[in-house]
Amino acid sequence: MIEEIQSIEKNQTWELVDLLEGKNVIGLKWIFKTKFNADGSVKRHKARRVAKGYSQQQGINFDETFSPVARFETVRTTLALAAQLGWHVYQFDVKSAFLNGDLQEEVYVCQLEDFIFSEGKSKVYRLKKALYGLKQAPWTWLEVRQDSNGKEICD
Template sequence: MMEDDPVTIHQAMQDPNSEKWIEAMNEEYKSMQDNKVWELVPLPEGVKPIGCKWIFKTKRDSKGNVERYKARLVAKGYTQKEGIDFKETFSPVSSKDSFRTIMALVAHYDLELHQMDVKTAFLNGNIDETIYMVQPENFVSEEPKNMVCKLTKSIYGLKQASRQWYHKFHQVIISFGFETNVVEDCVYHKFSGSRYIFLVLYVDDILLATNNIDMLHETKRFLSKNFEMKDLGDASFVLGIQIHRDRSQSILGLSQRNYIDKVLKRFGMQDCKAGDTPVLRETSSVLINVLKEI
């Protein structure tokens, strides 16, 4: 059964995997330094810096096995003041309905389905405001204590971070010939003769569904050229959803077993017995009829 992730640095240091968490924090901090996310400056008089904290997350594969330990430095955006630290915050995000629709198309038309992850996605977004942040816990400079981080790029936690990242990604992907879906801003498509590819963006997770392998590789190369990407290959575990696929029978199933196991553990029901939930034959035929009309 999966254990809960640490909530604080103190918990992370007391965790059996403390060395892994320290390594993850060092990696995140180095990424911040390499991307020149901030510069240390004296805190201006009369200015109150926003806070920041470390978030710890265990990344797992479709079977629940640990892939890596992730530490992310996030700003305490709830301490930002509108009109001073941020202006606009709205950012579109793809819905679960869009995800399911793409999955149905993948199964029906036997499309290639791959997944990519944008590393430190929000660092690609620029910020228009002047924002001061306290130094990260465990990484405080030996310089005078009144030194703070003057942000030069957006980071996770800022109220405008998601919006800035979306605008950056949108500009880049549109330049490659992709178009936005009329219903979902975070679902893109590109057609070239009989070839086509769909791209679904969910914050920093990207799904690519296509009927042409060359088009898939072209898109991957373009994304990797513009952002620091991690190619995860065939999609099998997306947004906490496990994907089961039998291409010989055009079947694709979605499962959230890991999430259900975690909920059962939280309420002390991990030893309960599972029961079948049959689907009416009439219900199962609805999707097939809809797809035939596409």
């Protein structure tokens, strides 16, 4: 849990603020998983802090959603080409991919009881970047951005 909080804070995902009147607050919860090695032994225990995105309302908490899914035909064609041309195929996972997307909307989440800071008991977090569980998290990750020359590029 501490490693997850450190990752979120290192990425400057949120800031502790007073809740503005009339703003909605989205709850948070912990998701725990045990990762295993190929032989079945425990590799590590993983904790992820997730927003309760099911409570979000379109037009209020988010505008767009997106689901980054590859078509099966594309995967099969790519693997067939790799086999035919002798390419090496690798799989990788970006550990905190969704945490890199900048939020355009004002989204507030509550603090969890186990990590409330004494100077901010009545405060909430204003998200600056996407958090797992938000409906717009995949969209912000894939959002069109501009490079240093002002030209639009896609991450």
